[in-house]
Amino acid sequence: ETILCFEDIPESPIPSLLRGFSAPVKVFFDYEKYDLRFLMSHDKDEFNRWDAGQRLANSVILEMMEDRKAGRAMGVYVGITEAFAYVLSDKKADKSLITQALSIPNEILLAELFEKVDPDAIHEAREFLCDTIAKALEIDFLALYHENNLKTKYTFDAENVARRSLKNQCLAYLVRLNTDEAKGLAMQQYRNADNMTDALAALSCLASVKCDERTEVLNDFYRNWKHDPLVIDKWFTIQARCTFPDTLEEIKQLVKHRDFDIKNPNKVRSVVGSLAFGNPSVFHQADGKSYEFLSDQIIALNDLNPQMAARMANAFSSWKRYDLDRQEKMKAALEKILAYKTLSKDVFEIVNKTLMATTHIL
Numbered sequence: 001e002t003i004l005c006f007e008d009i010p011e012s013p014i015p016s017l018l019r020g021f022s023a024p025v026k027v028f029f030d031y032e033k034y035d036l037r038f039l040m041s042h043d044k045d046e047f048n049r050w051d052a053g054q055r056l057a058n059s060v061i062l063e064m065m066e067d068r069k070a071g072r073a074m075g076v077y078v079g080i081t082e083a084f085a086y087v088l089s090d091k092k093a094d095k096s097l098i099t100q101a102l103s104i105p106n107e108i109l110l111a112e113l114f115e116k117v118d119p120d121a122i123h124e125a126r127e128f129l130c131d132t133i134a135k136a137l138e139i140d141f142l143a144l145y146h147e148n149n150l151k152t153k154y155t156f157d158a159e160n161v162a163r164r165s166l167k168n169q170c171l172a173y174l175v176r177l178n179t180d181e182a183k184g185l186a187m188q189q190y191r192n193a194d195n196m197t198d199a200l201a202a203l204s205c206l207a208s209v210k211c212d213e214r215t216e217v218l219n220d221f222y223r224n225w226k227h228d229p230l231v232i233d234k235w236f237t238i239q240a241r242c243t244f245p246d247t248l249e250e251i252k253q254l255v256k257h258r259d260f261d262i263k264n265p266n267k268v269r270s271v272v273g274s275l276a277f278g279n280p281s282v283f284h285q286a287d288g289k290s291y292e293f294l295s296d297q298i299i300a301l302n303d304l305n306p307q308m309a310a311r312m313a314n315a316f317s318s319w320k321r322y323d324l325d326r327q328e329k330m331k332a333a334l335e336k337i338l339a340y341k342t343l344s345k346d347v348f349e350i351v352n353k354t355l356m357a358t359t360h361i362l
Helices: 033-042 044-071 076-087 095-103 106-113 117-138 138-148 158-176 178-190 197-206 213-227 229-240 247-254 265-280 288-304 305-316 324-338 345-356
Strands: none
Touching: 033 044, 033 076, 044 076, 044 095, 044 117, 044 247, 044 305, 076 095, 076 117, 095 158, 106 117, 117 138, 117 158, 138 158, 158 178, 178 197, 178 213, 178 229, 197 213, 197 229, 213 229, 229 247, 229 265, 247 265, 247 288, 265 288, 265 305, 288 305, 288 324, 305 345, 324 345
């Protein structure tokens, strides 16, 4: 153990730890929210700047979840919007860094912070934070979007990749507001896109909100790309990862779509896999219907592709980390699979091991 002592320092320093260190190390340090706000705004190490933003977002979301649990109205620490504003106004920072710094940890990463996972609380808190940032910084996002929405020929290089990423990150925040102006920008980008990155970004933004434009662009994209199976996989995925209350019903229609083939692993991953592994708020809906749906898909896959069926069954592996009601529903789904008469060895091994497992805390 080494103790470093600094004397005659006028104010308490804020440490930026392991600058330039490339190894995958988790650093545990008791930062205050103000410290993280400062580091996100001013740290000269790009990774540490991004990491401070992620830690700050985690801290804010945890506090919001506590508010929700206590029956209080959720509130957002104003320092996080101030730090975001500073990042947005930083003209010297690498645009790829700004894009990453503006991201909020997804629900899967947030779930890793808990022994017992509350998917509803995680989803509500994260959505509230993202919406609050979008509303507070709408003008900033709009200005940065236009600044990076250049009317130039598509070029694939680091500079232009970073510019497109930043532009599309701004668009995602703007479309969250569901304003006519934001939806108009997304529609214009979709119609004028000369590359798949911009087209998919605009499609994804509009698909994530309930509006007339959503149906229009989804139908248009399918008409234009139905000849390309790999592109249609992305079309499936975008819809399967939406977080509407009726998303499961949309997914049930997607598996009946003429271009969905349960014998095709890519199609299974794009729809069923997107629900099970990429859409926790819908997969873990309290009614348990997504668990039933997945168990039916696993049984259907069992005789066609047992390896893929076994991979899908892994979605239940953390079932004991959820509340008792969800545990019972997931257990019922697993037992339904286990009772299938011609269950393959691959699926049996995963399902039986999952049912027998003790609680595993990450």
